[in-house]
Amino acid sequence: MTPSQPDWLPVCQLDELVAAGAVEFRLPCGSPGFVLARPRAPQAFLNHCPHLGLELNWLPGQFMDVDRCFIQCATHGALFNPDSGLCIAGPCQGDRLQSLDTKVDGKQVLVAPLKT
């Protein structure tokens, strides 16, 4: 018998994500997260900077830099690769955002539970 796995969390509709570019959500444990529309598949991260634990976004649902190439910390301007979460510039350069697995079921975007 395998232990029961926590359920995947439905966070938004795929067309909503594509239109918005990013959607915020909160995991059952209370941690904030966000999912980005990416060319290959939605990409989700915890909304915690690796160096101070602050939430990254400028405004609700606004995570990307002006060129929409990188996730940008609104407080420090640090830049993160939107596919890997790797910080490429800023005070936490070399660290990563914690990614969360995603899947699309029909038109629903779901995020995996945190790995413990």
Ligand code: FES
């Ligand atoms: S909180 Fe870490 S770069 Fe801004």
